[in-house]
Structures are given as C-alpha cells and as structure tokens.
Amino acid sequence: MLLKDRVAIVTGGAGVNGLGFATARMLAAQGATVAILDLASANPTAAAAELGPDHLGVVADITSKQQCDAATESVLGRYGRIDILFNNAGITQPRKTLEISATDYDAVLDVSLRGTLLMSQAVLPVMQRQKGGSIICTSSVSAQRGGGILGGPHYSAAKAGVLGLARAMAREFGADGIRVNCITPGLIATDIIRGKLTEERKEKIAEDIPLARLGRADDIAGAVVFLASDLSSYCTGITLDVNGGMLI
Numbered sequence: 528m529l530l531k532d533r534v535a536i537v538t539g540g541a542g543v544n545g546l547g548f549a550t551a552r553m554l555a556a557q558g559a560t561v562a563i564l565d566l567a568s569a570n571p572t573a574a575a576a577e578l579g580p581d582h583l584g585v586v587a588d589i590t591s592k593q594q595c596d597a598a599t600e601s602v603l604g605r606y607g608r609i610d611i612l613f614n615n616a617g618i619t620q621p622r623k624t625l626e627i628s629a630t631d632y633d634a635v636l637d638v639s640l641r642g643t644l645l646m647s648q649a650v651l652p653v654m655q656r657q658k659g660g661s662i663i664c665t666s667s668v669s670a671q672r673g674g675g676i677l678g679g680p681h682y683s684a685a686k687a688g689v690l691g692l693a694r695a696m697a698r699e700f701g702a703d704g705i706r707v708n709c710i711t712p713g714l715i716a717t718d719i720i721r722g723k724l725t726e727e728r729k730e731k732i733a734e735d736i737p738l739a740r741l742g743r744a745d746d747i748a749g750a751v752v753f754l755a756s757d758l759s760s761y762c763t764g765i766t767l768d769v770n771g772g773m774l775i
C-alpha cells in the first residue's frame with residue numbers, strides 16, 4: 528500500500544460520480560485515512576461512510592476562510608496529522624466572455640482559486656510542523672487550451688490561476704519537504720458534464736482524442752495517488768496532464 532498511515536483531505540469529494548470521491552476511494556484503498564470535505568448539500572458524511580468507519584465527512588464551504596480553518600482543525604483533532612490535501616472542488620459555468628457578470632466571475636474564481644488558496648493556507652502550517660506533505664491542485668485542460676468545452680473564459684482564468692498558485696507554493700514550501708503539484712484533467716465523464724453534452728457530441732470529441740475516449744474518474748484518481756505518494760518524491764511544481772493526449 529502506497530499511503531499507509533497517511534491522512535488526506537479531499538475537497539469537493541462527496542459527489543459519488545465526481546473526481547473527488549473516486550480519488551478518495553483510491554486513496555483509501557492505498558491505506559490512507561480520508562476526510563471528505565464538501566458543502567452540506569452534498570452530504571460529505573454519507574460519502575465518507577461509504578468508504579468505511581475510519582473516514583470522516585466534513586461540511587465546509589471552501590470560499591470561507593473561517594470554514595476552511597475549522598474543517599482543518601476538525602481533521603487534526605480527529606487524526607492528529609494531515610499529509611495530503613487534494614484541492615479538487617470547483618464549479619464551472621458555460622459562458623462567453625461578454626456574458627460573464629461580476630457575480631459569475633466571483634462565483635467561479637472563489638471556489639477554484641480562492642478555495643485552493645484558503646485550504647492550502649489552512650493545511651500548510653500543519654505540514655510545516657510535520658516537515659512534509661503533498662498538495663495536489665486541480666487545474667484543467669481549459670487553462671491550457673484557452674477555452675473549455677463547457678467552462679467559460681472565467682473558468683479558464685481560474686484554472687490558469689491555480690497553475691500559478693501551485694507553482695508559487697511549490698517554490699515557497701519545498702524546503703519544508705512539502706510538494707505542491709497540479710493535475711490538468713481533460714474531459715472526464717462526471718456530473719459536471721452530465722446532461723450537458725449529447726452522445727453524438729461526446730463521440731465527436733472522442734474522435735479528436737488520441738486515446739479515443741473521454742476520461743474516467745479513476746484516470747484522475749490514479750494520477751492523484753501518484754502525486755500524493757512517495758512515488759513522486761522528486762516532483763514539485765509539475766503539471767500532470769490527464770487528458771488522453773488531447774493537447775498533442
């Protein structure tokens with residue numbers, strides 16, 4: 528087992544069809560104890576119970592500093608350490624540039640970018656005291672292509688911001704033994720795209736992907752387990768593309 532005795536927080540991990548839950552499940556299968564953090568409406572307690580009694584569900588809105596700090600304290604209180612933070616929570620909105628309102632912008636940037644910063648700020652001092660840890664941040668192929676299939680330009684901007692933030696944190700905290708890396712998923716079949724693309728459209732998209740299919744949640748989970756574990760012990764500040772070759 529790659530992650531025995533490690534404690535992980537997965538933000539946005541409660542959706543059973545989402546990337547967060549698939550990752551939480553794979554982290555647990557590798558021996559980690561997992562705290563699934565999500566909005567109350569997503570019921571993280573029920574999701575954690577699906578993993579087993581040793582895991583924890585934590586209700587928090589990651590756009591709130593106070594809630595990020597309180598969630599981190601509750602994980603520390605229960606397990607005494609935090610080794611892995613998967614900054615996964617994010618929202619998207621299909622908008623064109625001229626359609627983006629200030630409210631839209633704030634909503635998208637607040638979850639992906641501010642939430643990633645606030646959760647990292649909560650966990651970094653813990654990892655510094657432990658002299659080690661791994662933070663994995665979720666960007667997107669939308670940041671690299673300058674446009675998403677579903678996300679608007681503000682989503683691309685938020686996810687590009689995550690790349691910069693992760694690299695800056697990697698540089699700042701490397702000497703503390705803390706690694707910070709990013710994944711850039713391509714198009715993965717989760718609730719974020721459910722009902723938004725016709726089967727015909729999905730087939731058309733798959734035709735342009737070298738691996739000839741959309742991604743699966745476990746494709747992302749495997750990449751996160753790699754970055755969370757000592758298998759990637761000399762990787763920091765990297766961007767791991769998990770997109771079936773979409774950018775070749």
Ligand code: NAD
Nearest residue numbers: 539542545546569588589615616617667712714715717719
């Ligand atoms: P999803 O919608 O299934 O899951 C997102 C989760 O985040 C949900 O459980 C939601 O409740 C939670 N969340 C939203 N706002 C929150 C907040 N303020 N505080 C705490 N939790 C909050 O999405 P997914 O497809 O599993 O995507 C996961 C991540 O991967 C997102 O950051 C997304 O942008 C990114 N991503 C997804 C794809 C894809 O094709 N699915 C591609 C590239 C990047």
